[in-house]
Amino acid sequence: MAEIWEVLTTVLVGFLILDFLKLLWSSRNYPPGPLPLPLIGGLWRIGTKLSEDAFTKLSKQYGDIYTVWLWHQPVVVISGFHAVKESLINCSQDFADRPLSSFLLKICKGKGISFSNGHNWKEQRRFTINALRMLGLGKTAMESKLEEVAHQLVETFARAKEQPIDPLPSINNSICNMICLLSFGFRLPPEDAKFQMILEYVNNYSKFGGSTFLLFYELFPWLVKHLPGPHQKIQASVQIGMSIVKEESEKHSQDLALRQPEDFLDLYLLQIEKKQSDPNSTFDHENMAVCIMEFFVAGTESTGSFLQWALLLMVTYPDIQDKVYREMETVLGSSDSICYEDRWKLPYTQAVLHEILRSKYVLIGTPRRTVNNVNVCGLSIPKGTLIFVDFRSVLLDPKQWESPEEFNPNHFLDKEGNFMKREGFLPFGAGARVCVAENLARMESFLLFTNLLRSFKLQLPEGVKELNQEPLVGLALHPKPFKLCAVPRCRSS
Template sequence: MECSPGLAAVLLALVLLFIVKKLFSKTGNLPPGPRPLPVIGNLLQLKSREIHLPILELSKKYGPVYTLYMGPKPAVVLCGFQAVKEALVDNGDKFSGRAEFPIIDLTSKGYGIAFSNGERWKELRRFSLSTLRNFGMGKRSIEERIQEEIQYLLDVFQETNGSLFRPAFFIRRSISNVICSVLFGRRYEYTDPKLQTLLDLVAENLRRVDNIWVQLYNFIPSILNYIPGPHHKLTENYQAQLDYAEAIVREHEATLDPSSPRDYVDTFLIKMQQEGENPHSEFNLPNLLSSALDIFFAGQESTSSTLGYGLLILMKYPNIKKKVQAEIEDVIGRTRRPCMEDRAKMPYTEAVIHEVMRFMDFLPLGAPHAVTVDTIFRGYHLPKGTVILPVLHSVLYDPTMFRRPHEFDPEHFLDQNGSFKKCEGFMAFSAGKRICPGEGLARMELFLYLTSILQKFDIRCDVPPEDIDLSPEYSGFGKMTPTFQMRFSPILESKCSS
């Protein structure tokens, strides 16, 4: 018996209504938020290159904790220091999950550190933290590797003879070489095509994450799997990165000396050998490749952008630059190269570096978390797996933490005696269990690079300081240093900083 067209239409409408209700039904008692549209949720309300701005605007109406639908999937948004701290720090274990999105299936497939969960994440994170922290293995420490790479960069700046040029290319490659030295035990010439290939692949995928096709894939993967589009390029691109890393791993396997590990890859391979009889071991090739790429991306993109942004800021505020250089002159002098022991004696420089990281706000939204168990948070019931969006921008620019959050002011990190002071609101590396494992390395790099550059060069550009634009560029969900030109004049040939 066939249905009439009218009855068929009614049945179809009922089915669609059931699907929509199913998609947007709340399990538990999630916080209130803006009403979502079918399928696309609140995406239309987030149409902005600076996606954190509409999210912050919504928090003015719905409070520091509210629910936002990213397509049909609810996410609980946390805004402001108190809400983020209460979740990530005070309830660190419960909020230590990484949100699972279909887009991960196109890239790491849950391997590695950044997007893994459970025991895999715990083991790989513990191993990576230990390896990066205690990298006194081999003949050189991490600090020595950084100092060596800095000298190559200073030589490039010296060869410019004070002419106007764009430093971003060389800064990015120099920072990349530090990570390559730690991970792979080698550095590349700045014009090396292999390094250029890896950097291009990373940059391209960072841009593609912001593509509408990639975002839609998170909501309707079963359909988009069969439709050609840029989202498939994401898979090809990431596989090329995996192939790049695997070629290096194979070279290490052929020359591995278990008694003398040279780098992160060697240390991981040794761990793989030690656990070779354990069928449940997380120390395997897929986790090695993805972990290495995770560390490379996290250490390269954020640190190179932050260093470039710091130089731009110091050209805009020459008085701050003078104070940093005066502290360098007083503590280090002009001949001895800076070392990490100097940092404790240089509170103003340390405050400036922290303020650069705070002011730049590299990942305004942070990385999405998930609750690992059913959780009661501020009276709301968050079922296990609920996506959590801790908006780091709202912490780094929280007026209750920083008295002039929208101004660049090193005084945010100095007490009344001029000593460096820590601030709970400084969450540039996130906070809690998921804090960036490369935090120590990044801090070391920023201090050594900045002090080494300002020790040898006066930096300036041909634009009056008041006309320098600090507005960042956006790539994917992160901020990038705007393109700029500058001059590096040898400090001994410069009469004074202006």
């Protein structure tokens, strides 16, 4: 028996040595990074639970471009403004692909925008950008509908009657309704069954997207797909989402020929009809459904997280909150409405919104994959390499920001107090994969934020001294659950 264990031990040690030598041999083709060990790669330097500064420590040791091995999978991390600009902006097409994992292929099937590549991605992205422009983002027609949703959020806060309120459910309801308006042309009451199904889909996807179970699924898809677990709930949620879009598309199709297109679904149905004789067309009902579901997941997660942080920071910095309110009152006067165009008259408010996005960057970042062999900053990255872009490092780059670790709206103000754009401000990504709905997210954030701050003084509940600013890591970086009190402002008419 002892001899058997000796043989097994020898075989195991031999395997580990060979695996280690193979990793060392493979790593010579990639940028430097933590020593890859058998089975765990470079995880010994990161840990299984990512912290906000896990990559910051590595970039200080290995430079702005380095490699972390996940067993035999090399992941090249790009950090800092200079390296991100050289790669994603100056060589954008070389970093345009997404790695399509087992889970994503199961859920999205290479459809939509976020998790597709090649001809499908280019065609869907181009159409979506044009469709959002045609729907009038930044123009009166769509904006007036979005303003109604912002007013509803104000009414929800008012019903709390200054008692502590968790802002997240109301925020998510408002954002989902804005996406309903954009996608389907109508909004739904929060208690509506269809609306609740959409919220459940978004919630399930968000939780699973940031879970360790997803990593387990990617490592052992052949095993996990046969087991019960959250992945089964996600697949059921996706089917429900697809059925909702299908139901609405059938309703829209009935009278579309008799009226002007009013929403994204209308425009997509017209595009399907227009391209039906094109053998290379990617426009079909499945692509349409995936695009719309991406709107709901990405929009609710990112904008919802941002607004949570915005309210938390306004409670934490009441002097900044008061300054935003005073600027709106001085500039807008007795006008009860706030339109998106007003942002150019409100430089301090603009600066505060940008600083929230900079200091509390909400996205972990979706990996990319190199399309070609590429050389960046003197380092070679092979074709097909998995790329992780650390945008947080760009927004905290000490070479770009005077006080990167502080919440400081002056980062976006010149000496005369005018709003100024910053080259290192990239919260919506960069290059070929920059967020297609950036303008929608900016409009939603501005309208919801300004309407709330003009209507209420936000403050801590009685007995609460401060709010925790440590983020919860998931599909996005949320603040930990908190409550605040919304005290109505006494405005002069």
